[in-house]
Amino acid sequence: MPRLIEFNAKVTKIHQDDSGVTVDYVDSNSPDGATKTIRADWCVCNIPLTILTQMDINVSKPMKQAMAAVPYETSYKVGLEFNRRFWEEDEWIFGGLTYTDMPIAQIAYPSQNMFKDGTGVLLGAYGYGPTSYKFNSLTPQERINVALAYGKYIHPQYPKEFRAGTSVVWHRIPWTLGCYGIWNESTRRQHYDTLCSIDNRIVLAGEHCSHIPAWQEGAILSGMDAAKRLHKKAKMLV
Numbered sequence: 001m002p003r004l005i006e007f008n009a010k011v012t013k014i015h016q017d018d019s020g021v022t023v024d025y026v027d028s029n030s031p032d033g034a035t036k037t038i039r040a041d042w043c044v045c046n047i048p049l050t051i052l053t054q055m056d057i058n059v060s061k062p063m064k065q066a067m068a069a070v071p072y073e074t075s076y077k078v079g080l081e082f083n084r085r086f087w088e089e090d091e092w093i094f095g096g097l098t099y100t101d102m103p104i105a106q107i108a109y110p111s112q113n114m115f116k117d118g119t120g121v122l123l124g125a126y127g128y129g130p131t132s133y134k135f136n137s138l139t140p141q142e143r144i145n146v147a148l149a150y151g152k153y154i155h156p157q158y159p160k161e162f163r164a165g166t167s168v169v170w171h172r173i174p175w176t177l178g179c180y181g182i183w184n185e186s187t188r189r190q191h192y193d194t195l196c197s198i199d200n201r202i203v204l205a206g207e208h209c210s211h212i213p214a215w216q217e218g219a220i221l222s223g224m225d226a227a228k229r230l231h232k233k234a235k236m237l238v
């Protein structure tokens with residue numbers, strides 16, 4: 001059976017004409033390597049709009065306007081590893097969340113390995129919105145420092161027990177450049193139907209083409225809907 005999925009294929013250009021779609025891509029592990037090309041009758045594209053709007057793609061002007069009309073929410077997370085599970089041993093906290101009014105927003109406690117000795121990892125910061133832009137502008141080490149500095153007001157054990165940390169800020173992830181598409185009533189009215197329409201031989205799918213953005217459910221429903229509509233259109237052309 002031929003390989004159906006080609007991994008590490010970073011699309012650089014999508015060009016359609018009346019008989020099909022040509023997609024250029026490079027190996028994302030060696031982006032300076034040769035550009036490869038693949039041709040198909042149709043293209044279902046779920047590349048996030050943050051990236052698609054920067055790509056060479058020949059869709060209609062209304063589609064381009066719709067693609068550019070959806071900004072993306074931003075988010076940050078910091079993971080902190082500690083020498084021992086002090087939240088369980090000292091404070092009897094087993095799973096769950098602490099919501100704070102500090103820039104770390106919340107602390108989440110692990111639901112696995114409860115009652116075990118040894119190290120444990122907390123989600124030491126997880127938030128959205130304006131605070132996220134501040135986290136985006138920090139280095140990875142600075143983000144950890146902020147999470148430790150605020151978290152110790154909740155758990156004074158932080159400085160003594162800290163082992164290691166890591167962080168993700170979604171606006172700096174090259175293959176998403178943000179979290180999810182943000183819609184309002186006005187952009188829905190003006191652009192949603194266009195964004196979901198079949199633009200000659202290209203149809204978009206993903207959470208950004210759904211009424212449930214930011215959820216896997218929206219992405220899956222959008223993919224199923226796009227495939228159904230495309231199938232119907234393709235059958236009509238046979």
Ligand SMILES: Cc1cc2nc3c(=O)[nH]c(=O)nc-3n(C[C@H](O)[C@H](O)[C@H](O)COP(=O)(O)OP(=O)(O)OC[C@H]3O[C@@H](n4cnc5c(N)ncnc54)[C@H](O)[C@@H]3O)c2cc1C
Nearest residue numbers: 009010011046047051075175179206207214215216217219
């Ligand atoms: C912090 C955070 C927490 C979340 N929590 C939840 C949750 O608890 N429950 C839930 O249901 N959903 C959650 N979501 C949302 C969920 O992850 C998304 O809605 C879903 O993954 C969107 O699916 P998608 O197919 O639209 O996009 P994606 O899953 O982002 O897929 C897009 C794909 O395009 C690829 N791509 C990008 N650029 C290129 C390129 N140039 N060439 C080729 N490929 C490219 C990417 O690598 C990626 O694989 C969360 C999202 C975030 C950011």
